[in-house]
Amino acid sequence: MSGMEFGDRTEGGTIRDERARQALREVGDTAVSRPAAWAMVGWFLATIVVVPAIDVVRGELASPWGVLAGAVRVAGEADGFFATNRELQRGIDAFEDEVREGSWVRERLVPPVQAWTLRWLRLANERVHPGRGGWLHFRADVDHVVGPGFLDPRVLEARRAGGEAWEAPPSPDPLPAILGLRDQLAERGISLLAMPTPVKPAIQPETLSGRYRPGGPPLRNPSFDEWVKRLEAAGVPVFDSAPLLAGRAAVEPQYLATDTHWTPEAVDAVAKELAGHLEAAYGAVLGPADPLAFYRRPATAESRGDIAEMLRLPAGAGPPAQSVELQTVLDGRGDPWRPDPAARVLLLGDSFTNIYSDDDLRWGTGAGLAEQLAFHLGRPVDRVAVNAGGPRATREALARRLAAGDDRLAAKTVVVWQFATRELSHGDWARVALPRREPPG
Amino acid sequence: MVFSSHLFVYLFLPLALAVYALLPRRGKHLGLTLLSYLFYGWANPAFVLLMLTSTAIDYVCGLTLAGAWRGPWSEPLEPLEPGGPRSRAQRWAVAVSVVGNLSFLGFFKYFNFAVDNMDTFAAAIGLPGLETSLRVTLPLGISFYTFQSMSYSIDVYRGRAVALRSFVDFACYVSLFPQLVAGPILRFSEVADQLRERHHSLEKMARGAAFFSLGMAKKVLLANPCGRVADLAFDAGSLVTADAWLGLGAYSFQIYFDFSAYSDMAIGLGLLLGFAFPKNFDSPYRADSITDFWRRWHISLSTWLRDYLYIPLGGNRRGPARTYFNLALVMLLGGLWHGASWNFVIWGGIHGGLLAVERARGREGVFAGLPRPLRVAGTFALVTLAWVFFRAESLPRAIGYLGSLFGASAGHPAAGLVGATLWQPWAMLAVSVAALVVWAAPQTWDWTRRLPAWRVATCGGLLWLSLAALATQEFNPFIYFIF
Incomplete structure (x- = not known):
């Protein structure tokens, strides 16, 4: 295109606006030598072209055609326009994630940059808060404790509106889901015990802030007490381990320094108190305890911790691995403890249940909450626990097993539903329908 | 798509610059328009149709204002005489453009807010609410491109700009991806000549x-x-x-x-x-001072509000009381432009109030x-x-x-x-x-x-x-x- 004239009357418009005139004059006045201009433009273009070029050469650049695949699949459906649009959005989101996560620039830069910012600026990533003395905190845990009340109607409304456009809106209110499970269990004559598990900053805030001292009262989300009150009024008892853990925290840490979860000693203490609670409330129907049904054998485990993994630091640059002493539980025959589908107690749980039991969590096996509960209860315990997916995943896992004919609710007296308290602020509490029990015959 | 994203910097931008550089002169605006629609549709493909509809309405209104339907299509269009008489069709055309754009903006941006307030009010006086389950999703950048699109019809109506015959050129102006979703708000008169012809240099x-x-x-x-x-x-x-x-x-x-x-x-x-x-x-x-602040902050919005709202309302020409009222109203609406919530209204009200106070003090800051x-x-x-x-x-x-x-x-x-x-x-x-x-x-x-x-x-x-x-x-x- 040729140089532009400041015509007063040209087709397409007139330039009489002083700001536009000034902008054009400004741009025309740029003082830059040709070598400097070439350097600026070349630097810029090379920067934006080299990264995708390397991704192409490495074969790591995601294909954009996947964006269309889902949309084509649903285009003929009844609500074709909106369904296609939703699928396009889903595909676009997945493509964008794939492009970013698969790029060499991210792969190469994240570990050293993260190590540098953590060391010199105490800046972790979006998921981690560095604490005091090498402790790390999961941001969602901190947000739950310091955040607004999770039952606040405005908070609930904001969370409902905050889901992805192509997915069903999340269910942020924990009460209907818990009461729904209570009702479905009641139809089978089973009681429900809710077991919110406090998160690290609630019990050991001194590991994040110097304003607190070990052993202080547990910190609660502003809605927590109201939530407990409403549940108990609706006939769902709540087993709250926070006072026990807070008291013990005055003596020794109850959580792992670089992991979201509790220590083996905390698990054992909580299992013991839970066993006492179950004995007191349901002992008569649980049948006689057998103190020799299980015994324990010491073991050790060592890991870097899941929060340390979240930091994606270079190999060898992260916090040192932490070593813990476990008490693995074995049955009377010396075999490792196993969940017993015929048990009267079912523990539904998340990774707080699975830690020291599920090898995926890398903290050893045979010494988790269900194992310790069985040991202290002197009775078999059944367990359905899912590490990720929040409070919905556990119930969905139970529902899938029931649907597959694996009736894990048969013969149960009580279901203990353990979940991390952070889920009260962040989890999806959608109702999950459990398959109804087929009538005999 | 946001500028500060991996996708934009390493995929969209190289693609856009390459397409733009390789296309012949006559195809550049079509290429830019298609790229801009891709950019806009990335967040929600359905909203591309909304922008296309808004663009089409203003394009037709512009041609109607310029009387383009009467003469041969090849004949250059002339600007209207500033302040001159306007026909009934021209008045209708500008009204359709303004009402159309404001309706889009009103529905997509303020529907949920209106329903929530009506429900709250109904509950307060003991009446049932609207009980609608319809929630409207806010299209990205709608506040920017409706204002931009509207300025075209108004500028043509006022004789400040000449209408465009080319739909592609007009669609390019409305959708231009660099400023589409977060401004600056470009008035048609600011870029009209650049759309016709512009200079590229190292x-x-x-x-x-x-x-x-x-x-x-x-x-x-x-x-x-x-x-x-x-x-x-x-x-x-x-x-x-x-x-x-x-x-x-x-x-x-x-x-x-x-x-x-x-x-x-x-x-x-x-x-x-x-x-x-x-x-x-x-x-x-x-x-x-706050007056000075509004000369410096989001200048494209503040001057838009001044030229298309404050001055038509009478500006400062109808006495002090009306001036204060106009300032407050413009800032309240400016606040509401930012978002459908009482918080934005209050924010606008605070600025409007402070501007009025400063005006009362002879433009002296507090x-x-x-x-x-x-x-x-x-x-x-x-x-x-x-x-x-x-x-x-x-x-x-x-x-x-x-x-x-x-x-x-x-x-x-x-x-x-x-x-x-x-x-x-x-x-x-x-x-x-x-x-x-x-x-x-x-x-x-x-x-x-x-x-x-x-x-x-x-x-x-x-x-x-x-x-x-x-x-x-x-x-x-x-x-x-x-x-």
Whole structure:
């Protein structure tokens, strides 16, 4: 295109606006030598072209055609326009994630940059808060404790509106889901015990802030007490381990320094108190305890911790691995403890249940909450626990097993539903329908 | 798609620049339009149809205003006589354009707000609510492109611009991706001649690359960390006083750097494509009065409101009382333009009220008489306090935050934890550098006027640094993207 004239009357418009005139004059006045201009433009273009070029050469650049695949699949459906649009959005989101996560620039830069910012600026990533003395905190845990009340109607409304456009809106209110499970269990004559598990900053805030001292009262989300009150009024008892853990925290840490979860000693203490609670409330129907049904054998485990993994630091640059002493539980025959589908107690749980039991969590096996509960209860315990997916995943896992004919609710007296308290602020509490029990015959 | 994203920087932008460079002159606007629609549809493909409809309405209105249907299509269109008589068809055409655009804006932006308020009001007087389950999704950038599109019809009607015969050229103007979703708001009269013909040069591209690099640095290295501090404070249920002030100060810097960075990047991208967009920020936090602030902040919006709302309302020509009323009304509507919530109305009301007070004092700021540094500090404090309403999610949260600022908050036991996440070296560094840039650094426009080798190297270094940070950051919001 040729140089532009400041015509007063040209087709397409007139330039009489002083700001536009000034902008054009400004741009025309740029003082830059040709070598400097070439350097600026070349630097810029090379920067934006080299990264995708390397991704192409490495074969790591995601294909954009996947964006269309889902949309084509649903285009003929009844609500074709909106369904296609939703699928396009889903595909676009997945493509964008794939492009970013698969790029060499991210792969190469994240570990050293993260190590540098953590060391010199105490800046972790979006998921981690560095604490005091090498402790790390999961941001969602901190947000739950310091955040607004999770039952606040405005908070609930904001969370409902905050889901992805192509997915069903999340269910942020924990009460209907818990009461729904209570009702479905009641139809089978089973009681429900809710077991919110406090998160690290609630019990050991001194590991994040110097304003607190070990052993202080547990910190609660502003809605927590109201939530407990409403549940108990609706006939769902709540087993709250926070006072026990807070008291013990005055003596020794109850959580792992670089992991979201509790220590083996905390698990054992909580299992013991839970066993006492179950004995007191349901002992008569649980049948006689057998103190020799299980015994324990010491073991050790060592890991870097899941929060340390979240930091994606270079190999060898992260916090040192932490070593813990476990008490693995074995049955009377010396075999490792196993969940017993015929048990009267079912523990539904998340990774707080699975830690020291599920090898995926890398903290050893045979010494988790269900194992310790069985040991202290002197009775078999059944367990359905899912590490990720929040409070919905556990119930969905139970529902899938029931649907597959694996009736894990048969013969149960009580279901203990353990979940991390952070889920009260962040989890999806959608109702999950459990398959109804087929009538005999 | 946001500018500060991996996808935009490494895929969309190289593609857009390559397509633009390779297309012949006659195809450049079509290419730009298609790229812009791809850019816009990336967030929600369905909204492309909405923008296309809005564009088509204004295009037809423009041709009707210019009487294009009467003569041969090849004949050049003439501007209308400014202030001259207008036919019934022309009055209808401009009315259809204005009402059409405002209807789109009203429905998509304010439907949910209206329903919620009606339900609240009905509940207050004991009547059943509307009980509608319909929730309208806000299309990205609708506030920007409807204003932009509307300015075309109004400018043509007023005789300030000549209508476009080419639908592609007009669609290119409305959808131009550098400024589509977060401004600056381009008036048709500002770019009309550039749409017809514009000049590409190495110098222009170099300055564009420098603008984009500095904008990216402002966004990623300053706005994002300040935003992280602000989010930690504003998302907390309860705060101690010092934490609340740090969070608010960080938000004040975040919103400035977020938005001015976007404007810098938009101007830079425009230059790479041969366009020169006007300045949108003029060091607003160096203003010594609220009147001065509004001459410097989001200039494309404030001048739009002045020319298309304040002056048609009578401006300051109908006596002091009407002037104050006009100022307050324009700022209230300006607040509402930013978002459908009472918080934005209050924010607009605060600014409108302060503008009216200053007008009553003969355009003297409320801190007039003090040394300039104190006037600037006082103005910054007022603007920053008003941001509480802009940032807080609801009116009760805004009031609660103000309470924390002045020590009137009840203080939840967990409030002490917030400070531990806020008062960290990275946060102090970000806020300090932001303050330094706000009050001591030259503006992008001035600094890039001369580009010796060391400035080129600085821009390149900042580009690399910010892209390195971008590759490692998860936190990357864009405040004005949602308006």
